[in-house]
Amino acid sequence: MSNQKPTYDPARIEPERQAAWEQRGEYSAPPRPEPGQLPVYVKASSPFTSGNLHMGHVRDYSIGDSYARFHRARGDAVLMGFGFDAFGLPAELAAIERGELTADWVAECGARMLLQMKRLGFSFDYDRVFYSSDESFYGWSQWLFLTLLEMDMIYRDDATVDWCDTCQTTLATIQVEDGTCWRCHNEVRLIRRPTWFLRIKPYLEENDANTGELRNWNDLALATQHYILGRSEGVELELEGSGGALTVFTPHREFAGRASFVLLSPRHPDVDAWLADAEVREQLEQMRSGGWERSARDAKSVPLFDTGATVTGADGIDLPVLVSPLVDARFGPTAALGIPLVDEADRELAARAERVAGFEPPAEGEDPAPAPAPGARAAKRYRANDFSISRQRSWGTPIPVIHCERCGVLPVPKEDLPVVLPRDLVPTGEGNPLAERPDFVDVACPSCGGEAKRETDTLDCHFDALFLWVPAAVPPADRAEQMFTHPELQDWLPAERLVAGGDSGGFVFDQRIVTKALRDHGEFAFMEQGEPFAGCLFHEMVIADGRKMSKHLGNVVNPDELVDQYGADTVRLAVLYAAGPAKTLNWSDGAVRFANRFLRGFWTYAHDRFAQLPELAHDPEAAADTEHMRDRLRKWCDNGLERITADTAELQMHKAIRNITRLLERIQDFEKRVVKRRGQLDRADAEAQAAALVLLAQVLMPFAPHAGEQILLASGRPDATELAGRWPGEAEIPVQPQGATAS
Numbered sequence: 001m002s003n004q005k006p007t008y009d010p011a012r013i014e015p016e017r018q019a020a021w022e023q024r025g026e027y028s029a030p031p032r033p034e035p036g037q038l039p040v041y042v043k044a045s046s047p048f049t050s051g052n053l054h055m056g057h058v059r060d061y062s063i064g065d066s067y068a069r070f071h072r073a074r075g076d077a078v079l080m081g082f083g084f085d086a087f088g089l090p091a092e093l094a095a096i097e098r099g100e101l102t103a104d105w106v107a108e109c110g111a112r113m114l115l116q117m118k119r120l121g122f123s124f125d126y127d128r129v130f131y132s133s134d135e136s137f138y139g140w141s142q143w144l145f146l147t148l149l150e151m152d153m154i155y156r157d158d159a160t161v162d163w164c165d166t167c168q169t170t171l172a173t174i175q176v177e178d179g180t181c182w183r184c185h186n187e188v189r190l191i192r193r194p195t196w197f198l199r200i201k202p203y204l205e206e207n208d209a210n211t212g213e214l215r216n217w218n219d220l221a222l223a224t225q226h227y228i229l230g231r232s233e234g235v236e237l238e239l240e241g242s243g244g245a246l247t248v249f250t251p252h253r254e255f256a257g258r259a260s261f262v263l264l265s266p267r268h269p270d271v272d273a274w275l276a277d278a279e280v281r282e283q284l285e286q287m288r289s290g291g292w293e294r295s296a297r298d299a300k301s302v303p304l305f306d307t308g309a310t311v312t313g314a315d316g317i318d319l320p321v322l323v324s325p326l327v328d329a330r331f332g333p334t335a336a337l338g339i340p341l342v343d344e345a346d347r348e349l350a351a352r353a354e355r356v357a358g359f360e361p362p363a364e365g366e367d368p369a370p371a372p373a374p375g376a377r378a379a380k381r382y383r384a385n386d387f388s389i390s391r392q393r394s395w396g397t398p399i400p401v402i403h404c405e406r407c408g409v410l411p412v413p414k415e416d417l418p419v420v421l422p423r424d425l426v427p428t429g430e431g432n433p434l435a436e437r438p439d440f441v442d443v444a445c446p447s448c449g450g451e452a453k454r455e456t457d458t459l460d461c462h463f464d465a466l467f468l469w470v471p472a473a474v475p476p477a478d479r480a481e482q483m484f485t486h487p488e489l490q491d492w493l494p495a496e497r498l499v500a501g502g503d504s505g506g507f508v509f510d511q512r513i514v515t516k517a518l519r520d521h522g523e524f525a526f527m528e529q530g531e532p533f534a535g536c537l538f539h540e541m542v543i544a545d546g547r548k549m550s551k552h553l554g555n556v557v558n559p560d561e562l563v564d565q566y567g568a569d570t571v572r573l574a575v576l577y578a579a580g581p582a583k584t585l586n587w588s589d590g591a592v593r594f595a596n597r598f599l600r601g602f603w604t605y606a607h608d609r610f611a612q613l614p615e616l617a618h619d620p621e622a623a624a625d626t627e628h629m630r631d632r633l634r635k636w637c638d639n640g641l642e643r644i645t646a647d648t649a650e651l652q653m654h655k656a657i658r659n660i661t662r663l664l665e666r667i668q669d670f671e672k673r674v675v676k677r678r679g680q681l682d683r684a685d686a687e688a689q690a691a692a693l694v695l696l697a698q699v700l701m702p703f704a705p706h707a708g709e710q711i712l713l714a715s716g717r718p719d720a721t722e723l724a725g726r727w728p729g730e731a732e733i734p735v736q737p738q739g740a741t742a743s
């Protein structure tokens with residue numbers, strides 16, 4: 001029996017439990033899953049090394065951690081892996097602000113965040129933690145770059161790219177929010193410069209087909225994949241015109257014979273054939289270097305010009321050929337039929353183009369008559385497009401190519417990897433300091449041996465993220481040599497579950513593309529579907545006062561302060577309970593107070609009951625009179641356990657916790673009823689109740705592990721530690737009293 005005073009003091013018990021877990025090595029993934037053991041790799045999101053966990057991380061890791069603990073308790077082989085997305089602009093800018101070397105700043109931030117995570121009791125395998133800025137990691141980013149280059153999935157093109165003057169770098173389209181930089185929120189402008197791109201087209205169709213087969217993905221996760229893909233179903237047909245043959249697409253199958261014009265993407269591979277004269281070519285050039293990406297979704301303001309060329313439509317009428325990036329925003333870099341008769345956006349464009357003859361809108365209340373085009377065949381288009389992967393910043397993976405005046409752009413031979421990033425670069429915020437380092441830049445050409453220069457652009461951290469889910473599955477000592485070939489990869493991949501924020505859809509989409517590429521290249525041949533995540537849970541973000549948390553609004557909730565005030569278990573429970581994963585969590589003190597009240601209540605109640613148990617006598621007659629009540633308690637426990645098990649397996653942690661709180665109410669209700677009937681508990685009643693409280697502590701373990709384990713220890717059960725690590729198969733509520741004789 002525990003002699004501790006039953007005061008709930010998380011500041012005392014939580015560090016004690018954490019030390020015990022660390023000593024028992026409970027978080028370490030097993031060397032390999034035993035035969036017949038289910039491997040469960042839980043991949044949590046990889047944060048930037050910002051130096052502070054925010055509430056979104058706490059939500060993410062509380063979900064992933066309770067899922068991992070649940071599976072461990074069920075006897076599965078669990079790998080709870082973790083790594084930092086350590087390269088990139090945020091770290092570099094923070095280092096500039098503090099006048100530190102970026103490498104030092106990242107190391108400090110990572111160490112601080114790991115402490116925060118340990119303090120919250122997250123059961124990551126901390127021996128496997130990695131930083132994407134480690135040489136053993138980014139050497140493989142370079143290998144991946146060269147491999148994809150060989151596969152023609154990476155190319156260099158002179159492109160119009162978004163450029164932020166403040167951050168002095170190009171931005172990917174997804175990093176531009178309403179025409180402003182995602183990082184500094186200053187206005188972005190477009191410039192032309194040579195840029196490296198990842199080609200995603202070869203695997204779009206497969207990503208699309210597989211998305212329908214992803215069984216353990218929640219709706220939010222699937223919705224992001226469908227949105228990014230942007231598939232349109234319709235028909236395509238061949239038209240002839242002054243520029244030759246042109247395949248045109250329309251989603252309006254039934255009206256393909258009623259087109260008024262053809263709209264060509266400025267990125268269409270054959271666009272040049274349709275430019276009648278120098279003036280029109282100039283217009284295309286202007287469009288390409290203009291600011292169209294940001295207005296490309298609005299048909300009223302999107303750039304538009306007329307090529308002067310025509311094609312013959314399905315109904316024999318000549319259709320003017322127009323060019324506009326609106327095609328890209330809707331269907332990708334293709335050609336589409338403009339059918340103002342049935343298409344709102346096309347109507348807006350038609351009104352802006354002189355050569356488009358006024359069409360007859362259908363009379364009020366009348367549906368236009370269908371006119372399918374003869375020869376049209378079923379077709380689809382994807383909006384998803386290649387993305388730029390190079391940046392002009394120094395805190396990133398050096399792109400492994402060499403520029404030689406005689407030989408051109410050459411890949412660094414793979415045996416010369418990694419191209420090491422100097423760790424002592426002092427970022428200034430202006431330009432790229434890598435370009436100022438002759439010891440980095442000057443190199444012998446791998447082909448002619450003459451003087452050559454290294455590429456000074458680095459890879460965007462979006463590129464590193466393409467395989468951020470891999471290293472945790474490789475023992476740290478083997479990562480430098482066997483990142484993509486280690487035999488243990490086959491034990492853990494695909495990951496049983498990715499738990500990530502709802503804004504990770506782009507990362508995940510591209511991770512799925514690259515997995516397929518590496519499957520075809522051989523390394524990931526064992527993942528036949530080319531899918532890195534068998535299951536995926538996307539959750540919404542955490543806001544406060546109905547608004548996104550931001551320093552600017554002064555509504556940032558600091559997890560450290562909450563842990564100081566209430567303890568880690570309360571914070572975890574509150575975050576999990578306050579909203580289901582698909583809902584935005586509007587943070588309120590109510591959730592913390594509720595969670596804290598529950599934990600205190602359960603703690604005190606359980607300690608009191610465990611303490612009074614030895615004092616109680618057994619009277620067979622009294623026990624017989626309350627037997628039906630114990631039966632009912634057993635049923636409540638069985639039902640509760642069944643529900644909590646199902647909820648947790650489905651990552652519906654808010655439901656599991658609600659069922660845990662209900663079960664405590666039932667256990668308390670049992671006591672009230674017995675006391676009402678008999679005046680007091682018999683020993684048999686008290687033992688049944690204690691067993692129910694033990695069960696409750698066991699199922700609380702994944703969510704509030706410190707309090708759960710401490711309550712189990714207080715039960716006086718000799719197997720308390722074992723119980724803490726085991727998920728109950730059924731409610732073990734004794735039928736007869738075990739330790740007492742009749743008085």
Ligand SMILES: [Zn+2]
Nearest residue numbers: 164167181184
């Ligand atoms: Zn910026």
Ligand SMILES: [Zn+2]
Nearest residue numbers: 404407445448
């Ligand atoms: Zn050369």
